[in-house]
Amino acid sequence: MSVRVRxxxxxxxxxxxxxxxxxxxxxxxxxxxVLSLFKWNGASPVMxxxxxxxxxxxxxxxxxxxxxxxxxxxxxxxSVLILTALALLMAxxxxxxxxxxxxxxxxxxxxxxxxxxxxxxxWRWMYHPQGLINGFLGLFGVGDNAPAWLAEPRSAxxxxxxxxxxxxxxxxxxxxxxxxxxxxxxxxxxxxxxxANAWQRFSRITIxxxxxxxxxxxxxxxxxxxxxxxxxxxxTGGGPAESTQVLSTWMYFxxxxxxxxxxxxxxxxxxxxxxxxxIIPYVRYTTKKSEx
Amino acid sequence: MAGFGKRQxxxxxxxxxxxxxxxxxxxxxxxxxxxxxxxxTLWGLSDQKVxxxxxxxDFMKSxxxxxxxxxxxxxxxxxxALKVAASSKTLPDLWYTWGGSLGSFYxxxxxxxxxxxxxxxxxxxxxxxxxxxxLCTYGGKLSGVPYHLQAMGVFYPKDLMAKYKLTPPKTxxxxxxxxxxxxxxxxxxxxxxxxxxxxxMRLTEVVLEHYAGPKLHDELLGLKAxxxxxxxxxxxxxxxxxxxxxxxxxxxxxxxxQEVETNFYQGAMxxxxxxxxxDSNMLSNGFDPATQDFFPFPTDQKPLRSxxxxxxxxxxxxxxxxxxxxxxxxxEYITGVETVAKYADTYGxxxxxxxxxxxxxxxxxxxxxxxxxxxxxxxxxxLPQEVVQKLFEATDKVLLKMWTSKEAAASIQTAVDAYKKx
Numbered sequence: 150m151s152v153r154v155r156x157x158x159x160x161x162x163x164x165x166x167x168x169x170x171x172x173x174x175x176x177x178x179x180x181x182x183v184l185s186l187f188k189w190n191g192a193s194p195v196m197x198x199x200x201x202x203x204x205x206x207x208x209x210x211x212x213x214x215x216x217x218x219x220x221x222x223x224x225x226x227x228s229v230l231i232l233t234a235l236a237l238l239m240a241x242x243x244x245x246x247x248x249x250x251x252x253x254x255x256x257x258x259x260x261x262x263x264x265x266x267x268x269x270x271x272w273r274w275m276y277h278p279q280g281l282i283n284g285f286l287g288l289f290g291v292g293d294n295a296p297a298w299l300a301e302p303r304s305a306x307x308x309x310x311x312x313x314x315x316x317x318x319x320x321x322x323x324x325x326x327x328x329x330x331x332x333x334x335x336x337x338x339x340x341x342x343x344x345a346n347a348w349q350r351f352s353r354i355t356i357x358x359x360x361x362x363x364x365x366x367x368x369x370x371x372x373x374x375x376x377x378x379x380x381x382x383x384x385t386g387g388g389p390a391e392s393t394q395v396l397s398t399w400m401y402f403x404x405x406x407x408x409x410x411x412x413x414x415x416x417x418x419x420x421x422x423x424x425x426x427x428i429i430p431y432v433r434y435t436t437k438k439s440e441x
Numbered sequence: 442m443a444g445f446g447k448r449q450x451x452x453x454x455x456x457x458x459x460x461x462x463x464x465x466x467x468x469x470x471x472x473x474x475x476x477x478x479x480x481x482t483l484w485g486l487s488d489q490k491v492x493x494x495x496x497x498x499d500f501m502k503s504x505x506x507x508x509x510x511x512x513x514x515x516x517x518x519x520x521x522a523l524k525v526a527a528s529s530k531t532l533p534d535l536w537y538t539w540g541g542s543l544g545s546f547y548x549x550x551x552x553x554x555x556x557x558x559x560x561x562x563x564x565x566x567x568x569x570x571x572x573x574x575x576l577c578t579y580g581g582k583l584s585g586v587p588y589h590l591q592a593m594g595v596f597y598p599k600d601l602m603a604k605y606k607l608t609p610p611k612t613x614x615x616x617x618x619x620x621x622x623x624x625x626x627x628x629x630x631x632x633x634x635x636x637x638x639x640x641x642m643r644l645t646e647v648v649l650e651h652y653a654g655p656k657l658h659d660e661l662l663g664l665k666a667x668x669x670x671x672x673x674x675x676x677x678x679x680x681x682x683x684x685x686x687x688x689x690x691x692x693x694x695x696x697x698x699q700e701v702e703t704n705f706y707q708g709a710m711x712x713x714x715x716x717x718x719x720d721s722n723m724l725s726n727g728f729d730p731a732t733q734d735f736f737p738f739p740t741d742q743k744p745l746r747s748x749x750x751x752x753x754x755x756x757x758x759x760x761x762x763x764x765x766x767x768x769x770x771x772x773e774y775i776t777g778v779e780t781v782a783k784y785a786d787t788y789g790x791x792x793x794x795x796x797x798x799x800x801x802x803x804x805x806x807x808x809x810x811x812x813x814x815x816x817x818x819x820x821x822x823x824l825p826q827e828v829v830q831k832l833f834e835a836t837d838k839v840l841l842k843m844w845t846s847k848e849a850a851a852s853i854q855t856a857v858d859a860y861k862k863x
Contacts, residue, residue: 192527192550210859213834277700278691297692300635302841305695386637389694390837405521407827408546410528 178421185414191404203415213391214416217399220306222423224395225374227310232317232370233363239318240325241355254326261319269383272312273299299385302392309384309393316380317373321366328362329355361438368431375424396420479767480508482533483754484522487513489537491725492784493775499783500774507767527552534760534768537588540576540751541822542829547755548584554756554765556583563773572812573792576751585753586772587792591716592749592812593643593819594735594804598708601628609736613651616739620688623711630688632710634696635840638833639821641693643714645836646748646820647738649676654742655817662823664861668854669847677839677846684840694837702726714738714748717790717809720802724787730803737811744815747808750822751792831856 185204188197207214243254260268275281276298283295298308336354345353356363378397381387387394387402394402396416404413485493490513497509512533514522519537524546526532532552538544547553560566560583565574573587602608605626610616623630635641650658653672660666661673683689690701690710704710706728715722720730737747754772756765774780781791785799790809798806821829835849844852 190546190550191524192546192552194551273697273700277696297695300692300695300841302843385695388636388638388833388837390841390843391834402830405524406830408524 181414181417185411185418187411189410190408191410192408199411203411204419207412207415207419213394213399216391217394217396218419220393221375221377221395221397221420224306224310224377225371228313228317228370228374229367232314233321233366235314236318236321236366237325237359237363239322240329243322244326244329254322257322258319260316263316265316265379266383268312268316269380272315273384276308300389302390305385305389306393309381312384313377313380317370321370324362324366324369325359328359332358364431364434368427371427372424375420477506478508479506479763480510481535481764481767481771483509483511483535483537483768483771484519484533485511485513485537486519487515489513492787496775496780496784497771499780500771504767504770504774507771509771523547530759532757532759534757534764535754535772536757538585538753538755539822540585540753541818542825543822544577544585544753544755545579548579548582552755552758553584554758554769556586556756556769557581559769568778568794569776570792570794570796570809572749572816573751576749576818577753585751585755586769586776587751587753588772588776589717589752589790590749590792590809590812591718591752591790592747592808592816593714593716594747594808594811595738596705596713596715596719596733596735596804597711598705599732599734601708601711609734610739612739613741619711620683620686624686624688629690629704629710630712631683632701632705632713633689633693634698634701635694635837636697638830638836640698640701641836642820642829642833643748645676645680645832646817647714647740648679649673650738650742650746650817651740652676652679655744655746655815658817662818662820664824664828664857668857669850673850673853674846677836677849680836681839681842681846694840708732717802717805720804721787721789724801730801733804735804735808745811746815746817747811748819749812749816750819753792825860827860828853828856 186198186200188199188203189195239257243250243257247253277283278295278297278300282298286295287293296304299305332355336358337350340350340354376397377395378401381393381395382398382401385393387398396419400413400416400420403409403416483497490511493511493513497511501507501509520543523532523536523538527547527550532547538547560574565583569587570590573590574583576590577583577585577587597609605622605628607619607622610619620630631644633641633644646658649661649672652675653661653670657666657670657672661668661670684693690696690704693701701710701713702722705713706723706726715735719733723730723733737745740746754775756768756772758765760768776792778793778795778797781788781793782797785797786801788799789802790796790805796806796809817823820832824832831853835844835852838844839846839849
C-alpha cells in the first residue's frame with residue numbers, strides 16, 4: 150500500500166462520524182453564531198447586520214437576561230457541589246453490603262428515567278399550596294403558614310432545584326457506583342491496619358482512586374446544569390415575576406415568543422462560551438490521559 | 442396432441458397478456474388517482490381534535506379529490522412549530538392561529554394569502570360575523586378565514602351565588618361587595634391563576650377598562666398613550682388590594698389555570714373569566730354547563746365592552762394554486778353553517794353571522810351577543826409580545842410586593858419605548 154493511501158486511511162475511517170458531527174453540530178452552531186450578529190425575526194427575507202449589538206444590549210439593557218445569567222451560574226455551581234456530593238454519598242452507602250441494596254439502587258435510579266415534564270407535573274402537585282408537602286407540614290400544625298413554594302420568588306428557584314436533585318441523582322450515582330466497584334479492598338484493609346480512620350481512608354484512598362469518575366461526573370453535571378430548561382419551563386414557566394428564568398428559558402422567549410432570533414442566538418452562544426470554560430480543560434485532560 | 446399443446450400455449454400467452462394489460466390499467470389508475478388527489482396539510486390545536494377530525498372525514502367524503510392531513514398541537518407547541526416552519530419556509534397549507542400580534546406575524550412577513558377578493562366574490566360578509574372579519578383583517582387585507590369569535594364574561598356557579606343570595610353585579614362596587622361577602626363566607630372569590638400570565642391578565646384588563654375607559658384603553662393597547670397613566674397605576678393598586686384581602690387562591694401567582702379549574706367546576710371558588718369554550722371544557726370534564734352562568738364584567742363604562750378575539754385559519758401563499766384553492770375550500774367547509782350546526786355541541790363559538798344554538802353549550806350565543814354590544818381586543822394579542830411579557834412580569838411583581846404600582850407602570854412604558862425603537 151502506498152504511503153499516501155496509508156496516511157489517508159485514518160481520515161477515511163473518520164469521515165462518516167466527522168460528516169455527521171459537522172452536519173448536526175458544527176454547521177448549525179456556526180450558523181447560530183452568524184445569526185447572533187443579525188437582527189432577524191425568523192421569517193422575514195430581510196436580515197439586518199448589527200454586529201455585536203445583540204450581545205451588548207443583553208448585558209446593558211436586558212434586566213431579565215442578567216437575572217437569567219445569575220440564575221444559571223448559581224444553579225450550575227449548586228448542582229456541581231450538592232448533586233455531586235449527594236450522588237457520591239448515596240453511592241458509598243449503596244456500595245455497602247446491606248439488605249435490599251439492589252432494590253435501593255433501583256429506587257434511587259428510577260427518577261432519572263422519567264421525562265422531565267412528568268417530573269415537573271408530579272412535583273408541581275407536591276408543591277401545590279394544598280399539595281402533599283403542605284399537607285405533611287399540616288400534621289405538625291404548620292399547614293396554614295406553609296409557603297406557596299412556587300409562588301414566592303425566594304422559594305421558587307430552590308423548590309425547582311430540589312426537584313432537579315431528585316431527578317438528576319440517578320446518573321452520577323450510577324457512575325460513582327461503577328467507579329467505587331473498581332476500587333480494590335486491599336488499600337483500604339492496609340490503611341485500617343495502619344490505623345487510618347474513615348475520613349482518612351475516604352480522602353486519601355477513595356477520592357484519589359475515583360478521580361477519573363469524579364471528573365466525568367463533574368463535567369456532565371456542569372453541562373446539564375448550564376443547559377437546564379425543560380424542568381424549569383414546565384414547573385414555573387420562568388416565573389413568578391421572571392425569578393426562575395435561566396439562559397435556556399429566556400432564549401426560548403426571545404426566539405419563539407418575541408421573534409428576536411438574533412438575540413436568542415446570542416444567548417445560546419453566551420451559554421456555549423461559559424460552558425467552554427470547563428469543557429475545553431476537560432477535553433484536554435481526557436485527551437492527555439488517553440495518550441498516556 | 443401437438444394441437445392441444447399449441448392451444449394451451451396460446452391460452453397461457455393470452456392470460457399473460459391480459460395480466461399485463463390489467464396491471465398496466467391498475468398502475469395507471471393508481472397514478473391517475475394519486476395525481477387527482479390534492480393534499481392539504483392543516484395544523485391546529487389538539488383540544489379541537491374532537492370535532493375537527495370528524496369534520497375532516499366528512500369533507501374528504503364529499504371531496505374525494507382532496508386529502509386533508511391534520512397535525513394537532515398543544516397551544517405553546519403550535520406557536521413554536523409555526524415560528525420554526527415560518528423560518529424554514531415549511532408552513533402547512535392551512536393553519537389555525539389567534540388574531541392580533543400572534544396572527545399578524547405571518548401576514549407582516551408575507552406568508553399568508555390575501556383573501557380579500559375571494560371574500561368579496563363569495564360574499565363572506567353575509568356568511569361571517571362582521572367583527573370576526575374585522576379581527577382577521579390586517580392592513581386592509583383579509584388574512585384569515587374566520588373560525589371562532591370569542592368573547593369573555595365572568596362565570597360563576599349558580600348554586601354558590603344562590604346560597605349567599607348574590608346576584609350578578611351591575612356595577613364595579615356591587616362586584617366588590619360580592620367579593621367581600623364571599624370572602625367572609627370563606628369562599629375564594631376570584632378563581633385566577635398566574636402561571637404564564639394570560640389567565641390573570643383577563644382580570645387585569647377588565648379592571649383597566651374600568652379605570653381607563655374605552656378610549657384610553659384602546660390607546661394604551663395601540664401604544665398611543667403612556668402606560669404611566671394614573672388609570673394603569675389604579676389598576677395595579679386594585680389588584681394588589683384584592684390580593685391582600687385574600688380574594689385569590691393561595692399561591693395563585695404560580696398556579697396553573699388548570700389547577701384552579703377543578704375547584705371552580707366544583708363550586709368551591711366564585712368568579713372566573715372565561716369564554717365560549719368553557720361549555721365544552723365543562724362537558725369534557727364531566728360537569729354540566731347549565732350549573733354555571735356568566736355576566737359581563739361591570740366596568741361602569743359605556744359601551745359595556747368585553748374582551749374578545751378571533752381565531753382564524755390562515756392560508757399559505759407558498760402553496761400551488763390547486764392546493765391554495767383546496768385549502769380555502771377546506772377552511773370554508775370547517776367554518777360553514779352546516780358543519781357548525783352538525784358539531785354545535787363541541788364546536789365552541791363560531792365566527793358566523795348567524796351562529797346555530799346548542800343545548801349543550803348554552804353560553805355560546807349569549808357571550809357572542811355581549812361582543813356585539815362592545816368589545817376590545819384581548820391584551821396578549823393587542824400588544825406586542827415583549828410588552829405582554831413585561832405586563833405579566835409587572836403584575837406578578839406588584840402582587841408579590843416587589844414593585845409599587847408606579848414602578849410596574851413605568852416598566853411597561855419602558856418596554857413600549859424599547860419596542861418602538863426596534
